Amino acid sequence: AVEEENDETPVRWFRINTIKCNSEDFFDKHTWFAKLQPVNSIKDITDCGMIYKDDYIPNLYGIHPKEKLTSTDAYKSGEVIIQDRASCFPAHILNEINDYHDQVIDACAAPGNKTTHAASYLVKPGSIVYAFERDAKRAQILKKMCAIATGDKDLIHITHCDFTSTTPSDFPEVTGLVVDPSCSGSGIFGRALQDSLNDNAGEDEVDLERLNKLAGFQFKIVKHAMSFPKARKVVYSTCSIHATENEQVVVDLLRDGEIKKMGWKLAPRSMVLSNWERRGWEQEFTSIAATNEECVKLAGGCVRANPKEDGGIGFFAACFIRGKNYDETQN
Numbered sequence: 001a002v003e004e005e006n007d008e009t010p011v012r013w014f015r016i017n018t019i020k021c022n023s024e025d026f027f028d029k030h031t032w033f034a035k036l037q038p039v040n041s042i043k044d045i046t047d048c049g050m051i052y053k054d055d056y057i058p059n060l061y062g063i064h065p066k067e068k069l070t071s072t073d074a075y076k077s078g079e080v081i082i083q084d085r086a087s088c089f090p091a092h093i094l095n096e097i098n099d100y101h102d103q104v105i106d107a108c109a110a111p112g113n114k115t116t117h118a119a120s121y122l123v124k125p126g127s128i129v130y131a132f133e134r135d136a137k138r139a140q141i142l143k144k145m146c147a148i149a150t151g152d153k154d155l156i157h158i159t160h161c162d163f164t165s166t167t168p169s170d171f172p173e174v175t176g177l178v179v180d181p182s183c184s185g186s187g188i189f190g191r192a193l194q195d196s197l198n199d200n201a202g203e204d205e206v207d208l209e210r211l212n213k214l215a216g217f218q219f220k221i222v223k224h225a226m227s228f229p230k231a232r233k234v235v236y237s238t239c240s241i242h243a244t245e246n247e248q249v250v251v252d253l254l255r256d257g258e259i260k261k262m263g264w265k266l267a268p269r270s271m272v273l274s275n276w277e278r279r280g281w282e283q284e285f286t287s288i289a290a291t292n293e294e295c296v297k298l299a300g301g302c303v304r305a306n307p308k309e310d311g312g313i314g315f316f317a318a319c320f321i322r323g324k325n326y327d328e329t330q331n
């Protein structure tokens, strides 16, 4: 993924892959990691030799981007996976708070960071992540990544197809879905951010037509995810900074008659990385909220990360829930 290849990242994030190893003895086993000095904040990672344990995502750590992480045995063996902090939000939110799923779908999976992260939360034997990828080349990369991350464990089932062509009734036990569709990539600094800008416009102007087209596709794919018979939680995410692809897609989904009928709502902040300060943009919800308080509540069901300022890529995630499991938290 572009996010992992970008050298300009202020922090190099990696997570201990608990599918392959036990996080408790990881540092005893890997001396390269054990030698790093713990620091209390990402701002303290001023040079090589330091490590920060993330406050938000279990088993996630930040180190200096110049560290030779990819030369370590732990990286080569798939015991650590390089993944931006915000990119770890969706799989974590899906399982918050101890809301584990036996069958999960990753609708737009390649190269597979969120797929393998979601698989790391499976608890019961026989649990599975169904991963879908439309692009043939990327589906091959996905297969490779999942093989490295899972080894001989049969946790991920990959299908090369358009997710919107799947038949929801074929997946009667799926309860959680991660939907991370193609987006403008405007949260990724460097090359991708430039790509997201209209070549003919000034640097601050974005190609609205392209964004609207992406938003239409994003809406369609999330709506399909919401139609799985037992689905109770859907986490939608992008690495875009634009409200058109983020809060506006969420608003369109919440306004949709069929989605309302199915009982989908935005989760309360208490279920969505509640301690993370940067939430959705409140003003984007005015068209569906009667009061300012309601705007704040809806925005609380979403999280944002600003590029660089929040230690990595720009990111957005929204969590939709339905059903009696959440009745208490919804009120």
Ligand code: SAM
Pocket (backbone or CB within 6 Å): 001, 087, 107, 108, 109, 110, 111, 112, 113, 114, 115, 132, 133, 134, 135, 138, 161, 162, 163, 164, 180, 181, 182, 183, 221
């Ligand atoms: N979730 C991935 C990760 O964290 O590694 C990144 C996903 S990337 C943002 C979006 C992916 O969705 C691309 O690989 C794209 O080919 C795929 N995609 C787009 N539309 C799709 C569809 N309708 N069905 C399945 N995959 C799709």
